[in-house]
Amino acid sequence: MALNPNLPPSASSAQTNPEPGSVDWFAFLDQLQSGNRAALGRALTWVESTRQEDRIRATSLLETLPEPIQPSFRLGVSGIPGVGKSTWAEAYGLLLLRNQPNAKLAVLAVDPSSSVRGGSLLGDKTRMEQLSLHPRAFVRPSPAGTSLGGVTWGTRDSITLCERLGYTHLLVETVGVGQSETAVHDLVDCLLLLLMPASGDGLQGMKKGIMEVADVVAVQKADGLLLSAAQQAAADARAALHFTSAEESNWIVPVQTVSALTGAGMEDLLATLDRFFRHAHASGRWAERRMGQRKKAFWEGLEHAAWELLRSHPDNASRWKELAQSVVENQTDPRRAVEDALRCAELLPGLN
Ligand SMILES: Nc1nc2c(ncn2[C@@H]2O[C@H](COP(=O)(O)OP(=O)(O)OP(=O)(O)O)[C@@H](O)[C@H]2O)c(=O)[nH]1
Ligand SMILES: [Mg+2]
Known part of the structure; x- marks a missing residue:
C-alpha cells in the first residue's frame, strides 16, 4: 500500500527506529519507496551511523531494496574551497533535470575534515536552494564528525541506497581538502575537477595526484573579468595534463571552461x-x-x-587506556602493549 509521500511520516515508522521484519518496518519501507523524504533522511542516518543496531537496519534495508535495472551515473566533483563546487552542483542539477525528464538526482557530500571545519554545510544548503526544492532532487548534507573511513563507508552506502530508490544520477561533492579527492574517486564513476580561473603554480595548492585521478577538468568562473584568466588556466591545465595524465583506455582528459553563475559552457560540460x-x-x-x-x-x-567493534567494547576501552598510559609513562614498550591489547580482546592466545 503506497502512502502519500507528502504526508509527514508517522511516529511509528519514519521517526523511530523500527525493527527489521516488524509491522512498522514494512510501513517504513512503504514510505521510503513512495518517495517520502523524511524516511529517506532517516534511512541515510542508519547507513551513516557507526552504531551496531543502525548497521543491522542499514544492511537489512539495502538487501531488501532491488538493484536498479539501468546503471546509475555517479559523478564526483572536487576542487579547492571556494572554486564553486556547490554553485556548480546546483547549476548541473537543474540543467540535468530539465534536459532529462526521467532523471532523478541525489547530491551527497564527503567531508573528511568535518570535525575540523565544523558547519561548512549550512552554506551549501542555502546555495543549493533551488535544487533542494526540485521534486526530482534530494540534497543531503554530509554527516558531521565521523572519521575518514566512516565517511567514505557511509557515503558509499548512501549512494547505493539512493540508487535503489530510483535516483539515476548521484553527485558527490567533496567538502574538505587533501585526502577527500582520493576518497571521492573511490566512490564514483567519473571525477570532475574544478579549477580556479588563475594560472597558478603548484596546481593551485592541490596535491599533484588529483590531476591524475581526474576524468574531466573544468576551469570555473569563466565569466566577466575572469574569462581570459579562465582560458589561460585551461591552457595551463592542458599542458600540465599532457605530462601527467596516464591516458587510461584512450580517454584524453578534456579541459573546458565553465561558469556555474551564467551557465556558459554548462551544456558542453554535460555533453562531455x-x-x-x-x-x-x-x-x-x-x-x-x-x-x-x-x-x-x-x-x-x-x-x-x-576496529569500531573492538574499540567500543567496554573491557577493551578501559584496559587499552591503561596500556596507552603505561606506554606514555615508558613503563611498557609499545610493541608489548599492542600484544597485551590484542590478548585482552582475545585476539591472541593468553600467556600460560
Ligand atoms: N564569478 C563567478 N563566481 C562564482 C561562480 N561559481 C561560484 N561562484 C562564487 O564563488 C563563491 C564560492 O562558491 P561555492 O559554490 O560556495 O564554492 P565551493 O567550492 O562549494 O566552496 P566550499 O564548499 O567552501 O569548498 C561564491 O561566492 C559563489 O557565488 C561562477 O561561475 N562565476
Ligand atoms: Mg561547497
Missing part, C-alpha cells in the same frame, strides 16, 4: 560527462572501476567495522 560515461561503458573501464571499488569497500569496511 555524457561522452565519458558512454566511453567508460564501451571500453569496459566502468565495470572494472566498480569492481575495484567493491573490493576496496569490503576490505576497508571490514577494517573499519572490526
Whole structure:
C-alpha cells in the first residue's frame, strides 16, 4: 500500500527506529519507496551511523531494496574551497533535470575534515536552494564528525541506497581538502575537477595526484573579468595534463571552461560527462572501476567495522587506556602493549 509521500511520516515508522521484519518496518519501507523524504533522511542516518543496531537496519534495508535495472551515473566533483563546487552542483542539477525528464538526482557530500571545519554545510544548503526544492532532487548534507573511513563507508552506502530508490544520477561533492579527492574517486564513476580561473603554480595548492585521478577538468568562473584568466588556466591545465595524465583506455582528459553563475559552457560540460560515461561503458573501464571499488569497500569496511567493534567494547576501552598510559609513562614498550591489547580482546592466545 503506497502512502502519500507528502504526508509527514508517522511516529511509528519514519521517526523511530523500527525493527527489521516488524509491522512498522514494512510501513517504513512503504514510505521510503513512495518517495517520502523524511524516511529517506532517516534511512541515510542508519547507513551513516557507526552504531551496531543502525548497521543491522542499514544492511537489512539495502538487501531488501532491488538493484536498479539501468546503471546509475555517479559523478564526483572536487576542487579547492571556494572554486564553486556547490554553485556548480546546483547549476548541473537543474540543467540535468530539465534536459532529462526521467532523471532523478541525489547530491551527497564527503567531508573528511568535518570535525575540523565544523558547519561548512549550512552554506551549501542555502546555495543549493533551488535544487533542494526540485521534486526530482534530494540534497543531503554530509554527516558531521565521523572519521575518514566512516565517511567514505557511509557515503558509499548512501549512494547505493539512493540508487535503489530510483535516483539515476548521484553527485558527490567533496567538502574538505587533501585526502577527500582520493576518497571521492573511490566512490564514483567519473571525477570532475574544478579549477580556479588563475594560472597558478603548484596546481593551485592541490596535491599533484588529483590531476591524475581526474576524468574531466573544468576551469570555473569563466565569466566577466575572469574569462581570459579562465582560458589561460585551461591552457595551463592542458599542458600540465599532457605530462601527467596516464591516458587510461584512450580517454584524453578534456579541459573546458565553465561558469556555474551564467551557465556558459554548462551544456558542453554535460555533453562531455555524457561522452565519458558512454566511453567508460564501451571500453569496459566502468565495470572494472566498480569492481575495484567493491573490493576496496569490503576490505576497508571490514577494517573499519572490526576496529569500531573492538574499540567500543567496554573491557577493551578501559584496559587499552591503561596500556596507552603505561606506554606514555615508558613503563611498557609499545610493541608489548599492542600484544597485551590484542590478548585482552582475545585476539591472541593468553600467556600460560
Ligand atoms: N564569478 C563567478 N563566481 C562564482 C561562480 N561559481 C561560484 N561562484 C562564487 O564563488 C563563491 C564560492 O562558491 P561555492 O559554490 O560556495 O564554492 P565551493 O567550492 O562549494 O566552496 P566550499 O564548499 O567552501 O569548498 C561564491 O561566492 C559563489 O557565488 C561562477 O561561475 N562565476
Ligand atoms: Mg561547497
